[in-house]
Structures are given as structure tokens and as C-alpha cells.
Amino acid sequence: MAPLAAQRHAANGSYYHLSQVALVGHACEGMACFAARKDNPQCWDQAHARMPPVFCLGQCYQAPAVFGNDVKPNVAAFARQHVLLGNLLKGGARRLETYVENGGGIALRHAIAMPHTDLISVIAASGLRGRGGAGFPTGRKWATVAAAGASRKYVVANADEGDPGAFSDRLLMEDDPFLLIEAMLVAAIAVGAEHGYIYLRKEYPGALASLRMALQEAYQAGWLGPSVLDTSHRFELELVIGQGSYVCGEETAMLNSIEGKRPEVRVRPPQITEHGLFSAPTLVNNVETLCAVPWIVTHGAQAYAELGTPASRGTKLVSLNSLFRRPGLYEVEFGTPLRQIVEQVGGGMKRGRLLGIMVGGPLAGLVPPALLDTPFAYEEMQSIGCAVGHGGMIAFADDTSISELLAEVFRFGALESCGKCTPCHLGSPELAAMWQAVLNGQRISRQRWHALVDALAESSLCGHGRGLAEFARAIERHYPQEVARCFA
Ligand SMILES: Cc1cc2nc3c(=O)[nH]c(=O)nc-3n(C[C@H](O)[C@H](O)[C@H](O)COP(=O)(O)O)c2cc1C
Ligand code: SF4
Numbered sequence: 089m090a091p092l093a094a095q096r097h098a099a100n101g102s103y104y105h106l107s108q109v110a111l112v113g114h115a116c117e118g119m120a121c122f123a124a125r126k127d128n129p130q131c132w133d134q135a136h137a138r139m140p141p142v143f144c145l146g147q148c149y150q151a152p153a154v155f156g157n158d159v160k161p162n163v164a165a166f167a168r169q170h171v172l173l174g175n176l177l178k179g180g181a182r183r184l185e186t187y188v189e190n191g192g193g194i195a196l197r198h199a200i201a202m203p204h205t206d207l208i209s210v211i212a213a214s215g216l217r218g219r220g221g222a223g224f225p226t227g228r229k230w231a232t233v234a235a236a237g238a239s240r241k242y243v244v245a246n247a248d249e250g251d252p253g254a255f256s257d258r259l260l261m262e263d264d265p266f267l268l269i270e271a272m273l274v275a276a277i278a279v280g281a282e283h284g285y286i287y288l289r290k291e292y293p294g295a296l297a298s299l300r301m302a303l304q305e306a307y308q309a310g311w312l313g314p315s316v317l318d319t320s321h322r323f324e325l326e327l328v329i330g331q332g333s334y335v336c337g338e339e340t341a342m343l344n345s346i347e348g349k350r351p352e353v354r355v356r357p358p359q360i361t362e363h364g365l366f367s368a369p370t371l372v373n374n375v376e377t378l379c380a381v382p383w384i385v386t387h388g389a390q391a392y393a394e395l396g397t398p399a400s401r402g403t404k405l406v407s408l409n410s411l412f413r414r415p416g417l418y419e420v421e422f423g424t425p426l427r428q429i430v431e432q433v434g435g436g437m438k439r440g441r442l443l444g445i446m447v448g449g450p451l452a453g454l455v456p457p458a459l460l461d462t463p464f465a466y467e468e469m470q471s472i473g474c475a476v477g478h479g480g481m482i483a484f485a486d487d488t489s490i491s492e493l494l495a496e497v498f499r500f501g502a503l504e505s506c507g508k509c510t511p512c513h514l515g516s517p518e519l520a521a522m523w524q525a526v527l528n529g530q531r532i533s534r535q536r537w538h539a540l541v542d543a544l545a546e547s548s549l550c551g552h553g554r555g556l557a558e559f560a561r562a563i564e565r566h567y568p569q570e571v572a573r574c575f576a
Contacts, residue, residue, distance in 0.1 A: 103333065103351065104330075104331035104332050104333050104351075105140035105141060105142070105331075106140060106142070106290050106291075106331050106332025107331040107332065109140060109332070111142065111145075111156075111290070112156055113156065114138065114142045114154070114155045115131050115132070115134045115135035115138070115142070115152060115153070116135055116142050116144060116145040116147065116151070116152065116155070117132070117136055117141055117143060118142075118143045118144035118252035118253070119252040119253055119446060119449070119450055119497075119500070120144075120151045120252060120253050120410065120480075120482045121148070121151040121152040121153055122488075122496050123151065123411055123446075123482050123483065123484050124151035124410045125152060126487055127151070127152065128152045131152040131154065132152050142291065143252055143500060143503075143504070144249075144250065144253070144254075145291050146249065146254070146255035146291065146292060147159075147255065148252070148253050148254075148407060148410065148415070148480065149161040149162070149255070149407070149408065149409060149410055149415035149416055149417075150410055151409060158294055160259075161255070161259070161415060161416040161417050162414055162415065162416030162418075163176050163177065163259065163417045163418075164177070164416065164418050164433075165177060165418065165419040166419065166420050166424070166432075167395065167420055167421045169383075169387075169392075169403065171383040171392065171402060171419070172260065172376065172379055172380060172383075172405055172419050173417075173419045174190070174191075175190055175263065175264040176259060176260075176263050176264055178190060180263030180264060181267075182263065182302070183305070184266055184302070184306065184309055184311075187266040187267070192266055192267070192270060194385075194386045195270060195381065195382035195383075195384075195385035195386045196273050196311070196317065196382075197317070198386065199273070199274040199278065199385060200316070200321065204234060204277060204278050204280065205234075207274070207277065207278045207385070208230045208278050208279075209227070209389075210384060210385060210388070210389045211226055211227040211230055211278070211381065211384060211385075211389070212225070212226075212227025212228065212231065212389075213227070213389035213390070214227070214380075214389040214392040214401060215389075215393050215396075215400075215401030215402065216377065216380055216381075216384060216392065216402060217401075218373065219375075219376040219377045219380075219404065219405075219478060220246055220478065221251070221374075221451075221475070221476075221477050221551070222551075223400075223466045223476065226377055229361060229373070230278050230279055230371060232359075232361040232362075233279040233280075233281075233361050233369050233371040234278060236361065236362050238369050240282070240368045241279055241280055241281040241282075241283075241369045241370065241371070242284060242285065242364065242365045242368055242369075242370040242371070243272055243275045243276045243370075243371045244284065244285045244287060244339075244342070244343070244364075244370060244371065245285070245286045245287065245373060245374075245378055246287060246337060246339060246342060246373065246374045247268075247286050247288040247289065247292075247295070248287055248336055249337070249478070250289065250336070251337075251448060251449030251450075251477055251478045251480050252480065252482075253407060253409060253446060253449055253480025253482040254407045254449065254477075254478040254480035255407045255417065255480075256376055256406075256407050256417055256478070256479060257374070257376055257478075258292050258294070259417050260375055260376065260379050261288070261292070261295035261298060261299055261375060262292075262294045262295045263298070265295075265298045265299050266302055267382060268299075268375055268378055268379055269303070269306050269312070269325065270311075271378035271379055271382055272284050272286075272325060272378060273311065273316060273323055274381050274382065275373065276321075277316075277321055277323075279369075279371050281323070281371065282322045282323060282324065283323075283324050283325075283326075284323060285325070285326050285327070285328050285365070286325065286326070286327050287330060287345070288327060288328070288330065289332075290329050290332055291332070296327070300327065306325075312324065328345070330345065333351060333506075334500075334552070335351065335352075335504055335505070335550070335552055336351050338353050338550050338551065338552065339360060339372040340354035340356070340360060341353045341506060341550075342372070343360060343364055343370065343372075346365060347365065347366060352506045352508045353506055353549050353550040353552075355549065376405055376479075380403075395422070396421050396422030396423055397422050397423040397463065397465050399465065399467055400422035400465035400467070400476075401422065402422060403419050403420065403422070404419070404420060404421075404422055404464070405417060405419055406418050406419075406420055406433070406464075406479045406481050407479060407480045407481065408429075408481050408483075409481065409482045409483060411438055411439070411482075411483040411484070411485055412430070412434035412435060412436070412437065412438060412483055413434065413435030413437070414433070414434050418433050420464065422464060422466075423463045423464070423465050424463065424464050425460070425461050425464070426445065426447070426455060426459075426460045426461070426462050426463075426464055427460035429481065430442075430445065430460060430481075434481075434483070437483060437485060439485060440486050440487055441485065441486040442457050442484070442485065442486070443484040443485060443486050443488055444456045444484055444566070445460075445481055445484070446480075446481070446482040446484065447464075447469065447474055447475065447477060447479075447480070447481050448469075448474070448475045448478055448480060449477050449478065449480055450497045450500055450501070450555075450556075450559060451477070451551060451555025451558065451559060452469075452474050452475035452477045452562070453472070453473050453474035453475070453558065453563065453566070454474075454484070454559075454562060454567070455472065455566075456566040456567065459472050462474075472562075472566075473558065473561060473566070474562055475558075489570070490563060490567045490570035490571065491523055491526045491527055491570070491574055493563075494526075494563060495520060495524050495526070495527055497559055498516055498517075498519040498520035498523055498556065499520045501516040501552070501553075501556045502516040502517040502520045504552065505552065505553070506550075509547065509548055509549045509553065511540070511544045511546075511548055511553055512544060512548050512549075512552060512553030515540045515544050515553075516544070516553070516556060519537075519540050519541075519556075519560075522537065523574075526574045531575060532575060532576060534576075537560075537575070541557050541560045541561065542557075544556055544557035545557035545558070
């Protein structure tokens with residue numbers, strides 16, 4: 089394999105990894121494919137050797153994955169209400185007619201009939217929190233954008249789904265595209281926006297085809313356009329396709345990307361709710377966050393708030409990788425113990441002994457087997473140094489060592505750094521090199537490791553650098569002996 093510096097240079101040649109790349113035949117080197125690499129070493133070696141890297145095709149349930157294989161995963165719900173997977177469980181709703189037959193459109197009609205302040209109150213009272221990773225209260229975000237005094241505002245759906253291990257947004261967009269469109273219409277009415285974008289990752293051609301067709305149908309049916317369902321509401325919705333960059337999932341980098349600028353993270357303040365896309369107040373929500381909105385508006389805030397826990401209301405999609413006996417996409421209520429997800433939903437390990445579960449991608453931690461009784465909910469996951477993230481759950485078996493995992497996570501971190509701040513730009517490649525050295529039989533300096541991790545934690549501009557530090561700290565907290573034996 090080429091050294092990291094050369095890989096990094098090749099990957100950043102045009103900033104984006106995939107702008108000039110046809111993905112057909114590309115093998116994936118996301119974390120779930122890394123976890124499953126021994127199931128098909130040839131495929132993994134091919135992925136690892138090839139530049140530019142493709143970090144997640146969203147097929148973690150059949151890893152190691154290759155672009156073009158669109159076999160669908162298991163889909164099931166383990167929640168009292170099917171907030172998100174209702175249509176998928178009926179075989180999908182790719183046509184507007186099917187969507188409406190299944191009850192779609194009620195939320196939009198409610199939203200049109202309600203004062204926008206009441207609509208925002210419903211979302212706030214439901215307790216919905218952002219599913220993109222940070223868990224920010226959605227109603228509060230909507231209220232801020234609604235209150236911003238500007239004639240032009242935007243609603244943007246973050247469909248970049250960069251967290252390796254998660255494929256929930258992909259499935260929602262492929263099989264229930266009108267759910268996202270209806271949710272964005274409701275959001276636009278609530279905040280007073282007439283324009284919206286869906287920022288979709290290039291690695292999801294199935295979602296692209298589905299959304300393209302759905303947008304066309306929605307315009308033809310008068311859901312979108314200058315007069316939404318013959319009312320005074322206008323909403324124009326466009327698709328923007330990413331070109332392969334993990335950091336473009338970070339909302340300010342994403343807005344720069346939509347504007348055609350170099351997609352680096354922006355310094356805040358100003359917050360994007362006041363000064364976002366093209367300097368206008370902008371609401372950015374994750375696809376899954378938005379997809380909960382039609383159910384909440386249709387069934388009421390109280391019905392949603394009864395699901396989950398007092399601080400983490402509602403349901404969450406979890407994506408289980410190929411090392412589970414039953415990999416797939418599942419809807420669970422917040423508060424479900426991880427053990428139940430691992431053993432009952434996922435059916436336990438397909439092979440090997442469990443090393444740990446990477447929940448929410450490589451910027452969170454690795455939950456060790458001893459902590460599987462932790463409830464899957466925001467604060468509870470934080471209390472063990474981990475996170476809900478976007479709900480990707482990658483089981484690692486004991487055929488992966490902690491040093492191998494650290495080397496791989498920092499390699500990913502280095503290749504995906506946007507380069508704006510030094511601890512991440514230079515620190516993550518050095519950390520990757522340190523753990524590669526461990527794999528080559530060397531020992532590393534404990535002081536240097538801590539200095540680099542502390543710098544990442546304290547002076548990174550965005551959650552990429554900070555998340556890498558959180559990952560490092562969680563690993564050292566939960567696997568102290570495995571880390572300590574690598575120090576000189
Ligand atoms: C490095 C990085 C990558 C991110 N990638 C995504 C992503 O792929 N999808 C997403 O919805 N949010 C992602 N986020 C979070 C977004 O910045 C933002 O918080 C989110 O889209 C807001 O929507 P929500 O409130 O509905 O969660 C990422 C954040 C960081 C720091
Ligand atoms: S932490 Fe990394 S990805 Fe985030 S702004 Fe800094 S260099 Fe860019």
C-alpha cells in the first residue's frame with residue numbers, strides 16, 4: 089500500500105475524492121468493510137490499494153462491499169410505533185400515489201392549515217432531536233430560523249450520510265422519497281423558506297434515481313413549485329450531488345459545497361440559522377430527523393413523546409453490519425439496551441468473540457462487551473464516552489486488534505481532514521503513522537500520543553478533529569491494557 093502522505097495527496101488532488109471517478113466496480117473501505125475484511129480479503133485488499141478511497145457505500149450489511157451490488161438489507165421495527173419504517177415495511181412507496189394511499193400528505197395539509205408557530209410548537213413538544221449526530225433539539229432550531237428576519241431562507245436536507253456504518257438515510261430516500269419531500273415542505277412552511285436543497289452523497293445512486301423521479305412527480309402533482317397544493321406557499325426543491333468528502337457532511341462545509349466554494353468548515357459565529365446558505369438564514373436537518381416530522385405532525389407531539397426516554401424521545405434507526413447474524417436496518421425506541429439490539433435484534437455475532445461495537449461511526453467510541461447494558465440514548469451513551477451518532481452499529485470481532493482499529497480510524501481521519509486546522513491536518517496523519525508503526529512492531533511515545541490527542545480535542549474547529557480525539561480517549565478508557573502495551 090502507498091504511504092499515507094502519498095494517499096492523502098492523491099485523495100485531496102481536487103479536494104473531493106470522487107469528482108472525476110466512476111464508481112462502478114469500486115470496492116468499499118469503510119469501517120464495516122474493514123471489520124469484515126477477513127470474510128473477503130481479496131476484495132478488501134483491492135479496496136485498500138485503490139485510489140481514491142471510497143469510504144462508505146452504505147452496504148455495511150453485506151461487507152466487504154462493491155459498488156453496483158444493490159441487494160437490500162433486512163428491514164424491521166422493534167418499536168411500539170413505526171415512525172420511520174412504516175412505508176418500508178409495506179414494500180416502499182416510490183410513487184406518489186402509493187405514498188398517499190399509505191396515508192402520506194396528511195402532515196402537509198395540517199401544516200398548511202396551522203399557524204407556523206403552532207407547527208414549531210408541535211415539533212418542540214415532541215422532543216425530536218437531530219439525528220445527524222449532535223442531538224440538537226429540532227424545534228429550537230426551527231424556531232430560530234423562523235424568527236430570523238429575512239426575505240430569503242433555505243431548508244437543506246443533509247443526505248451526505250458519511251458516517252461509515254450507517255445506511256438508514258440511504259434506504260429512506262430509496263424506498264420512501266416522498267417522506268423526505270413532505271417533511272421538507274412542512275419544515276419550509278414552519279420557518280418561512282421558499283427554497284430547499286437535498287445534499288446527497290455520490291455513493292448512493294439508488295437514492296439519486298428515486299429522488300429524481302419523486303421530485304419530478306412532486307412538481308407535476310403541485311406539491312412543489314410556485315403554489316404548493318394551490319396555496320400561497322411556494323417551495324422549490326433541488327438536488328445537489330456530493331463528490332466524495334466526509335467533511336461535507338458537516339453542515340457549514342456542506343453549505344460551502346452547495347455554493348460551489350472549497351468545502352471547508354466555516355468558523356462560527358455567525359450561526360447558519362442566521363447566516364447560512366448564500367448568507368441567508370438556513371435550516372439544516374438530517375434526513376432521518378426530517379423523516380420523523382410527518383408522523384409527528386400527523387399523530388401529535390404527545391404520541392411521539394411517549395416513545396423512548398424522557399431526554400431521548402422517539403425512535404431511532406440503527407444499521408447493523410455484516411458481522412451480526414441478522415444484519416440490517418431496524419427501528420428501535422430510544423432507551424433500548426445495547427445488549428438487546430446486539431443479541432435480540434441483530435441475533436448476536438455471526439463469528440468470533442465481540443471486541444466491541446462502534447456506535448455512530450469512527451468519531452465516537454467503541455462500546456466494550458462489559459458495557460452492553462447501557463441504554464441506547466443520547467446522555468447514556470455520552471456517559472460512557474460514546475455517542476448515538478447516526479446509529480450505525482459496527483460489530484468488531486476479536487480478529488481485529490485495538491491497534492489495527494486505531495491505525496484504520498486515524499488513516500480515515502487523516503484522509504478526510506479538510507485541512508483547515510493544524511491539529512487535525514497534521515496531527516491525524518501523525519497519529520495514523522504512529523499506529524501503523526505499532527502494527528510494524530514498534531512502540532510509540534505515550535507523551536506524544538497524549539499531546540496529539542489533547543491538541544485535537546482542544547483546538548479542532550469541527551467535530552471531525554474533536555471526534556477523533558473522543559474516539560482515542562474512549563479506546564484508552566475502555567481498552568487500557570491494549571493501548572498501554574504499545575507504549576515505549
Ligand atoms: C465531520 C462531520 C461530518 C458530519 N456528517 C454528517 C452527515 O453525513 N449527515 C448529517 O446529517 N450530519 C452530519 N454531520 C452533522 C451536521 O454538521 C449537522 O449537525 C446536522 O446535519 C444537523 O442536522 P440535525 O440537527 O437534524 O442532526 C456531520 C458533522 C461533522 C462534524
Ligand atoms: S477539525 Fe479537521 S475537518 Fe474539522 S475544520 Fe479542522 S481540519 Fe477541517
